[in-house]
Amino acid sequence: MDKKVLAIYYSQTGQLRHIIDSFTAPLIAAGARVEKVQVQLVNDFPFPWTGSDFYAVMPDCVFEVPTPLVPIKLEHQQYDLIILGYQPWFLWPSIPSNSILNSPEFKAIVKDTPVVTIGEARNMWLNAYARIRQKLKDSGAKLVGNIALVDKHVNVVSFVTIFHWMFGGKKDRYLNLFPKPGVSDEDIAHASVYGATVAARLAENNWENLQTELLSQKAVIVKYPLMLLETTAIPTYVKWAKFINNRANPGPWLVAFKYYIYVALFLGAPVLLTLDALFIKPFSSKKNKLKTENFLQVNQ
Numbered sequence: 001m002d003k004k005v006l007a008i009y010y011s012q013t014g015q016l017r018h019i020i021d022s023f024t025a026p027l028i029a030a031g032a033r034v035e036k037v038q039v040q041l042v043n044d045f046p047f048p049w050t051g052s053d054f055y056a057v058m059p060d061c062v063f064e065v066p067t068p069l070v071p072i073k074l075e076h077q078q079y080d081l082i083i084l085g086y087q088p089w090f091l092w093p094s095i096p097s098n099s100i101l102n103s104p105e106f107k108a109i110v111k112d113t114p115v116v117t118i119g120e121a122r123n124m125w126l127n128a129y130a131r132i133r134q135k136l137k138d139s140g141a142k143l144v145g146n147i148a149l150v151d152k153h154v155n156v157v158s159f160v161t162i163f164h165w166m167f168g169g170k171k172d173r174y175l176n177l178f179p180k181p182g183v184s185d186e187d188i189a190h191a192s193v194y195g196a197t198v199a200a201r202l203a204e205n206n207w208e209n210l211q212t213e214l215l216s217q218k219a220v221i222v223k224y225p226l227m228l229l230e231t232t233a234i235p236t237y238v239k240w241a242k243f244i245n246n247r248a249n250p251g252p253w254l255v256a257f258k259y260y261i262y263v264a265l266f267l268g269a270p271v272l273l274t275l276d277a278l279f280i281k282p283f284s285s286k287k288n289k290l291k292t293e294n295f296l297q298v299n300q
């Protein structure tokens with residue numbers, strides 16, 4: 001098929017690059033001209049991270065402060081489809097993802113163009129997706145599909161293993177005891193199934209109900225407990241970010257935020273989930289269904 005596709009993303013560890021490679025393989029096999037662009041930052045973030053560098057980016061994530069990108073050079077001025085890869089940082093679009101959305105080069109090509117977003121995360125991506133969806137809408141893009149790949153291990157396990165990965169630099173098994181962090185190799189390979197679905201639609205230029213088809217393939221799964229934890233955490237993160245930004249010496253407060261996250265995960269989360277299961281969830285099924293639906297859909 002004679003179609004031009006741009007796949008644009010940032011990736012620190014290479015995980016998103018592997019996902020994009022897997023996802024775009026069927027499009028390439030179908031004859032589409034796929035231009036893959038891994039954006040570079042003028043001042044890249046460190047990887048592996050140190051503890052202080054890691055937490056220090058939180059306020060800029062929450063306030064969506066972009067960072068300068070090395071100018072993006074594209075082969076074409078117009079594409080039949082744009083694939084935007086992104087990852088959340090501190091529940092918001094990562095600073096590099098947000099910077100792509102803000103860049104004049106991206107804004108110039110995304111208007112009136114079908115876009116498929118593909119997110120990869122530990123397991124908390126809902127707010128990042130909602131923000132990206134809104135920004136794409138503001139730029140005049142036509143969001144036609146979304147895919148969300150996550151670490152499927154239980155929350156506490158993926159929390160431990162992602163720190164091993166982020167601070168150690170290797171996507172391997174912590175202590176040879178824990179599972180590998182991040183999106184599993186199987187799920188990365190499986191992204192090609194969603195790519196094949198998108199390739200068939202691209203050939204026909206028919207984007208109607210693509211998201212319904214992707215949902216039937218389980219391209220996005222919203223888990224109620226994680227949705228509850230994430231949506232509860234959002235206003236608290238905003239308060240922390242404001243508070244830290246107003247301190248002359250933010251260092252000690254970033255350490256306090258780190259401990260807040262630990263307490264929230266190991267103590268706050270079980271209490272919240274138990275109280276919710278007893279007193280709120282049984283009486284809010286309609287509300288929760290609507291809330292879930294919001295994160296499954298491309299048009300909200």
Ligand SMILES: Cc1cc2nc3c(=O)[nH]c(=O)nc-3n(C[C@H](O)[C@H](O)[C@H](O)COP(=O)(O)O)c2cc1C
Nearest residue numbers: 011012013015016087088089090091121122123124
């Ligand atoms: C600073 C930072 C914050 C992160 N915050 C979140 C988060 O809020 N939710 C989540 O599910 N994953 C989070 N992650 C994991 C990333 O979304 C991503 O899966 C991982 O960094 C690998 O991405 P890469 O392709 O850029 O290497 C965070 C990672 C970093 C580095």
